[in-house]
Amino acid sequence: MKRTRIFIDPGHGGRDPGAVANGMRESDIVLQVSLILRNILQNDGIEVIMSRTSDITLTLLQRTQMANNSDADFFISIHTNAGGGTGAETFISATKQQDRPFATTINDNYVRIMGLRNRGVRLDTQAFVGSLHVLRQTRMPAILVELAFIDSPLNNPDVNILRNRRNDMAQALSVGIVEFLGIDLNIPNVASWAVDAWYWAINYNITDGARPIESVTRQEAITILYRYNLLAYQSGFGINPNTSQIDIPNADNWAIVPLSWAMSLNISDGTRPKDNITRQEFITILYRYTMRLMIDSQAAATLDTNIEENEQNNTFNDVANWALDAWLWAIKISLSDGTRPTDSITRQEVVTLIYRHTNRL
Numbered sequence: 001m002k003r004t005r006i007f008i009d010p011g012h013g014g015r016d017p018g019a020v021a022n023g024m025r026e027s028d029i030v031l032q033v034s035l036i037l038r039n040i041l042q043n044d045g046i047e048v049i050m051s052r053t054s055d056i057t058l059t060l061l062q063r064t065q066m067a068n069n070s071d072a073d074f075f076i077s078i079h080t081n082a083g084g085g086t087g088a089e090t091f092i093s094a095t096k097q098q099d100r101p102f103a104t105t106i107n108d109n110y111v112r113i114m115g116l117r118n119r120g121v122r123l124d125t126q127a128f129v130g131s132l133h134v135l136r137q138t139r140m141p142a143i144l145v146e147l148a149f150i151d152s153p154l155n156n157p158d159v160n161i162l163r164n165r166r167n168d169m170a171q172a173l174s175v176g177i178v179e180f181l182g183i184d185l186n187i188p189n190v191a192s193w194a195v196d197a198w199y200w201a202i203n204y205n206i207t208d209g210a211r212p213i214e215s216v217t218r219q220e221a222i223t224i225l226y227r228y229n230l231l232a233y234q235s236g237f238g239i240n241p242n243t244s245q246i247d248i249p250n251a252d253n254w255a256i257v258p259l260s261w262a263m264s265l266n267i268s269d270g271t272r273p274k275d276n277i278t279r280q281e282f283i284t285i286l287y288r289y290t291m292r293l294m295i296d297s298q299a300a301a302t303l304d305t306n307i308e309e310n311e312q313n314n315t316f317n318d319v320a321n322w323a324l325d326a327w328l329w330a331i332k333i334s335l336s337d338g339t340r341p342t343d344s345i346t347r348q349e350v351v352t353l354i355y356r357h358t359n360r361l
């Protein structure tokens, strides 16, 4: 699962205000909704790229070129309708009808949540001109959402929604996007400092993305390290992951191979597999792994494992003697801030440490 990238195109802007009615300009409404939507999606771990983030003029060609160059997975253009009707509708290109499920999921969630009339998903059949160009010229699945009618009669909900409920519109759009992408909404539990590492680890099957703030057991920590090494090995610089299995009391079946591997390399002694692992214990394991890696791989030469005598003045009273070299090393190469050595380490912390480790290589 790759981290999803969405391109958001707020329609019009600059010299082109779009439709103007009831004291509002289309270009202002769609920009504000798009900026809020960007924040919501980013908090859900989705990458967002925008055609504009301020009131500037862009041609349709500039918008599609930016989108195609961005390598985005999806394109969403946001507009308001005009012509005196009521409700929301979503357009797709007649030449890209495979985009219909994406359009339907977003459109139907949006109208249901906002209480708007559902005008449905409609095809750009060339009878419609103007902004629909972006649907045909983008290479990724593309939709154009008409949020509501800016010039609707005031007995309809449209104008009130466009004027007063821009947060709600963005939220309602995000519900369909997230549903379509199948993203687990529990993921926002991940701390902001861990988000990049977390998605990297999910992408490479190092973690399944569950329970970021829970403590990690020794067998889980070794398994995460084993999967990280597997990734490194496949990229040409890890340690051979092949190992003969050892009988390990109390370990779960899924952890036998990783624990056997770690024991054969003297990275872990394999004891107490179901106990929680502390920060100093995991950093020690990572340090031992790195020293093995330096024997096997040139790539690890940048991970300086030398701790000088004069660096060993133990100002870290809580750090165990057996963990001190590893602890100083982790601080020296900015893997860790050197706090709370005896605390249990969480899953998002483990993943962040190995993410930083791979970025030091």
Ligand SMILES: [Zn+2]
Residues within 6 Å of the ligand: 011, 012, 018, 019, 026, 079, 080, 131
């Ligand atoms: Zn428009």
